[in-house]
Amino acid sequence: MIPAAFDYVAPDSLDDAIKALVDGGEDAKLLAGGHSLIPLMKLRLAAPSLLVDLRKLPGLHGVQRQNGHWRIGALTTHAVLEHAPELGVVSDVAATIADPQVRHRGTIGGSLAHGDPASDLPAAMLICEAEVTLQGQSGQRTVAAADLFEDYMTTSVAADEVLTEIRVAALDGYGHAYRKFTRRAEDWAMAAVCAVVKISDGVVQDARVGLTNMGSVPLRATAVEQALQGQPATAESLAAAAEHAAEGTSPTSDLNASTDYKRHLARVLTRRALADAVANAG
Numbered sequence: 001m002i003p004a005a006f007d008y009v010a011p012d013s014l015d016d017a018i019k020a021l022v023d024g025g026e027d028a029k030l031l032a033g034g035h036s037l038i039p040l041m042k043l044r045l046a047a048p049s050l051l052v053d054l055r056k057l058p059g060l061h062g063v064q065r066q067n068g069h070w071r072i073g074a075l076t077t078h079a080v081l082e083h084a085p086e087l088g089v090v091s092d093v094a095a096t097i098a099d100p101q102v103r104h105r106g107t108i109g110g111s112l113a114h115g116d117p118a119s120d121l122p123a124a125m126l127i128c129e130a131e132v133t134l135q136g137q138s139g140q141r142t143v144a145a146a147d148l149f150e151d152y153m154t155t156s157v158a159a160d161e162v163l164t165e166i167r168v169a170a171l172d173g174y175g176h177a178y179r180k181f182t183r184r185a186e187d188w189a190m191a192a193v194c195a196v197v198k199i200s201d202g203v204v205q206d207a208r209v210g211l212t213n214m215g216s217v218p219l220r221a222t223a224v225e226q227a228l229q230g231q232p233a234t235a236e237s238l239a240a241a242a243e244h245a246a247e248g249t250s251p252t253s254d255l256n257a258s259t260d261y262k263r264h265l266a267r268v269l270t271r272r273a274l275a276d277a278v279a280n281a282g
Helices: 014-027 037-042 078-082 089-094 108-114 121-127 222-228 235-242 259-279
Strands: 007-009 028-031 050-053 063-066 069-073 131-136 139-144 149-151 162-169 175-181 191-200 203-212
Touching: 014 028, 014 050, 014 131, 014 162, 078 089, 078 108, 089 121, 089 175, 089 191, 108 121, 108 162, 121 191, 121 203, 175 259, 191 259, 203 222, 203 259, 222 235, 222 259, 235 259
Parallel strands: 007 050, 028 050
Antiparallel strands: 063 069, 069 162, 131 139, 131 162, 175 191, 191 203
């Protein structure tokens, strides 16, 4: 449980962090909250030669409302998101991550850049149609959440780039919910579902459903979304749409659950998440 030897720097500016990352080569890694990287290092599943700690960088913390979106700094902790109910489903999801100790250290930017499909926040980013800002040697670029996650623990963040902020649609008037199934409260989800729904005169105007740990990347349950569009927001309609939740998924069997059981969980959790979202839709 002791990591391999490594060098460590904590730059004072974003430019210095990028330079350190480039100078460190392919074995340099960024350190944000550390709750994804440090456990891998302790198990020797990751052995970076250099850690570039982002903790001193200014301007990467906090949540602000900007023109119909929420701007979230990449170093904002899960605990801050948990206690910001105005963020809707993002707050719902953050409140379920591990335990308070982890939520007070882990960061949204670190979670997204890590790209673990079992993480809670990535699927929420999909249904909020979030965008992330990446800063590297060649400048700044914006990437949609739908294009960020490429494969298992693989994202489109380049080797010389730092994820600096996330922009999330405010989704005013939407109901929202997150349902997660675990063996213990602090565990990774066997499967989880986040949902946002907009209702007008008892009819579903918009529905978005995100799936966690149902493939090598977070997924949107588009078949569910299409089945609900324009339908009455009744228990029967929600249950019928939820039956499509496993379509297009490819969960792997593991020690906790088989592929078939995870697909069953996706359908059950989708029905429950949709019912919760409809109940609090404003």
